[in-house]
Amino acid sequence: MNAREVAEIPTGPVPVPVAVTGLARGDEITPVWRNELGGLTFRLAAPDGSTRYVKWVAHGTPEIDLTAEAERLAWAGRWVRVPRVLGQGADADGVWLVTAPVPGRSAVDTRWLEDPVTAATAIGQGLRRLHDALPVADCPYEWSVADRLKRADERIAAGEGPADWSPEYRHLTVVEARARLDETPPVDRLVVCHGDACAPNTLLHDDGTFSAHVDLGSLGVADRWADLAVAAWSLDWNHGPGYDHLVYAAYGVEPDRERLAYYRLLWDLG
Template sequence: MDEDASTGAERAGRPPLAGPPGTGVVVPRAVAALAGGEPATAVWRNELGGLTFRLGADRYVKWVARGTPGLDLAAEAARLAWAAPATPVPRVLGQGADDDGSWLVTAAMPGRSAVEHDARRAAVAVGLGLRRLHDALPVARCPFTWSAPDRLRRARDRLATGRGGPATWSAEHRGLSVTDALAVLRDPPPVERPVVCHGDACVPNTLVDDDGAWVGHVDLGSLGVADPWADLAVAAWSTEWNVGPGYTDEVYAAYGAAPDRERIAYYRLLWDLG
């Protein structure tokens, strides 16, 4: 794929999001120590500044600077360990923190990010993989939540501290004031059915094999029980940022759902505010 996720985001009318970090990334001391002499190659930078490094051929480490809001790697480790018996996700090898930041080490998984594949197959893999995850994870036994009321409360707190706002939202939402957006989100649509959501089931976090078939998910730091459209609305939206326009219906069809415009609009706005 010639364009990274940031370029795709700009094309879709939203601020740059995550993408390959480029050159000149300084390897944190903890990451170098974890590498143990093996190469530590920066492969991804998320929208909050967290970095992912490949360590040798069979491990990855996520690292985030101390005090970075919105990235709790201990919480992600707990979610991965909980989900691993039911669905293909990275196996946790270690997690820790020091004065500089925190880290999460996982085993490499088969496959590669769907952003590296044909756009249509990537969209199908996103939808099919999300459906399989929702069907596999046991809702009744999930200790984590990603409900709209909880997310809205966190969004309010975030906005109250001056983080976020219309300038960081997608083009379709920038005409709203913060007050207007919060008013729209005040009453979420009824939950269609509770499922355990991924929390960020976008194209880059969907893994595929060489034929484009779904093989697993990564980055489950927000996993929790919610309406399936909390995942599905944004997963389909991410195809516009990452592979280009025209593929959202492929995601819905592969998932096995007709587009629910009310829930799509609600959860995309909630995503922007969060």
């Protein structure tokens, strides 16, 4: 990825926020994910076998708006399978979102890390299904280049530079990288994008077929390559190089190198 903290399945002790303990009401609490900004996801397992998931972020965590995510999940759930919102709230420490489980295992589950071909194929198929199902004309959300460039400029102003970027772009100066982002390629096809189509956010059934998407907090209308660029790139981060072509093939497109390069740089900076 880049020099920022990496998203991962926690392997050591994770402090459980007071709010999560309260929401559990005695259910077994298991940390299942830590994102690159420090947000946490916990699985709550009840004695009767039922489960819930709680996403929690500290107040002031940039780029994570769980209220916005709850709205997007409710909207997208009219057409595609996404987690159903069970509740949300906040206290003095942070904000949380409770959702029902959806079938499947993340594409970065150990099983699919050992079978990257299946994972890559399901990611491409799932992304195409999402893009085809969600109606652009009815979508009230955007994931526009203009808004993302504002965030890139904020990060640059805060002092981020090549050391914070992925290796592919560290040879560029800040001025060079920002100038490239002013040369936005023409839109290929507007779709409702996932907004964070990295491998961990795709779930697979046990037979290797696509099941569902999670983490739709940035969902909005954009060029489909904004999603494709990151979905295929994330195979390198999580499964190793050499599988990105399977994402394009399963989606049904030939790789567009210009748009891939642009949207990956935009992702890195913004």
